[in-house]
Amino acid sequence: MDAPAQPDDSRFGLNRRITLPQPLMLDGGTSLDNVEIAYETYGTLNAERSNAVLVCHATSGDQFVASQHPITGKPGWWSRSVGPGKPIDTDRHFVVCANVLGSCMGSTGPASLASDGQPYALRFPVITIRDMVRAQIALLDLLGIERLHAVVGGSMGGMQALSLAAHWPGRVDRVMVIAATAAMPAQNIAFQEVGRQAIMADPNWQGGNYYGTGTAPDSGLAVARMAAHITYLSEESMHEKFGRRLQDRASKTFGFDADFQVESYLRHQGASFTGRFDANSYLYITKAMSYFDLAEDHGGRLAEVFAGTKSRFCLVSFDSDWLYPTRESRKIAHALNAAGAPVSFVELSAPYGHDSFLLDVPELDRVIAGFVG
Known part of the structure; x- marks a missing residue:
């Protein structure tokens, strides 16, 4: 029924x-x-x-x-x-x-x-x-x-x-x-707090009142997701997937672009997450887990x-x-x-x-x- x-x-x-x-x-x-x-x-x-x-x-x-x-x-x-x-x-x-x-x-x-x-x-x-x-x-x-x-x-x-x-x-x-x-x-609480602080440090968070403003703390939420995603993987799986391989280039750029495949992967994970999840929800759910x-x-x-x-x-x-x-x-x-x-x-x-x-x-x-x- x-x-x-x-x-x-x-x-x-x-x-x-x-x-x-x-x-x-x-x-x-x-x-x-x-x-x-x-x-x-x-x-x-x-x-x-x-x-x-x-x-x-x-x-x-x-x-x-x-x-x-x-x-x-x-x-x-x-x-x-x-x-x-x-x-x-x-x-x-x-x-x-x-x-x-x-x-x-x-x-x-x-x-x-x-x-x-x-x-x-x-x-x-x-x-x-x-x-x-x-x-x-x-x-x-x-x-x-x-x-x-x-x-x-x-x-x-x-x-x-x-x-x-x-x-x-x-x-x-x-x-x-x-x-x-x-x-x-405690270690997991610590990782979750890093994610929450990344969101709240984003100027677009606006004290949580970003709804209807046309902006959202996407950068902070993306960083939070990147940090969390690292904890979901093992060192073995990260080495097998990425190693130290470069992303779409033959040599290092000597800059702050995503030189390594693992960097590009994490940036993609962070960016795609902002398209389907709300930053404030992330704060509340991770706090519930911490408690x-x-x-x-x-x-x-x-x-x-x-x-x-x-x-x-x-x-x-x-x-x-x-x-x-x-x-x-x-x-x-x-x-x-x-x-x-x-x-x-x-x-x-x-x-x-x-x-x-x-x-x-x-x-x-x-x-x-x-x-x-």
Whole structure:
């Protein structure tokens, strides 16, 4: 069953968007009225409503997990894993993927209009990962889905999966967490702060009030994306892709152009990102990740977070991922074991770094298919 489509005047021309009927209470002590959630679904919800799989996206992801992106025209960001006959098989499962609260692909965020008809900008409240999940739970309620067959997420999506399992334990049977952490490590917070400062140092940021001015902090957002993208790759993959090879030239320019292929690649990544993402959304989403600490309310005792859980868990890490290394997944596995929860854990070998969960890793396909079923 699907929710009725609502009119969509978004500049992105999104397909499905629904307004939550009740104010959304937030961890920061405030609430948001008229919250809109943009989402996509794939497959058919069965009569028992027991075959729903929630897929949670990463930092700069969106709801177009297995369908063409309306701006870039590229295939869905996880088309290799979601679809008919694929590891998350839409011939068997009803897949839901929602754009997170605070983002810019149709869900309510800083670019959305507040009650006064003006964009929220920095009036938008600072949110948490749990707030994002709280909005997704409200969406599931509207779709008539009381319990998920599975929730699956990589990176920030894995944090959402953990938060759902911890705070709404009766809502999900299987929890798959890929390349994620239960608490944001200090080094990662540092990288995210560099990105936020790059945006806020751009004169075109204008204190966050750049909407409708004809300019935006594209330079700062591009630098933020460049810095983040470095963390998504491994040294091995960067060496294999680029080495010290020059870009379209026979010799160095002795200037500040992009002499090296890796420099040109990062500039392209930064520039293309500004065409599909909002700078203020980047600030809010990365801050939510920096705040993430699942055991914070339990005195740092992660096992207590999952006490009494009935869900099954599968944790996946990659040996080349230095952003969320295997030790972070092991911490979660040990906590789940201590809580008596059924958990499986695997470290996969892949050369791509943190981005491995999005790329061609056949063994990951097998793990997903085996666990989601």
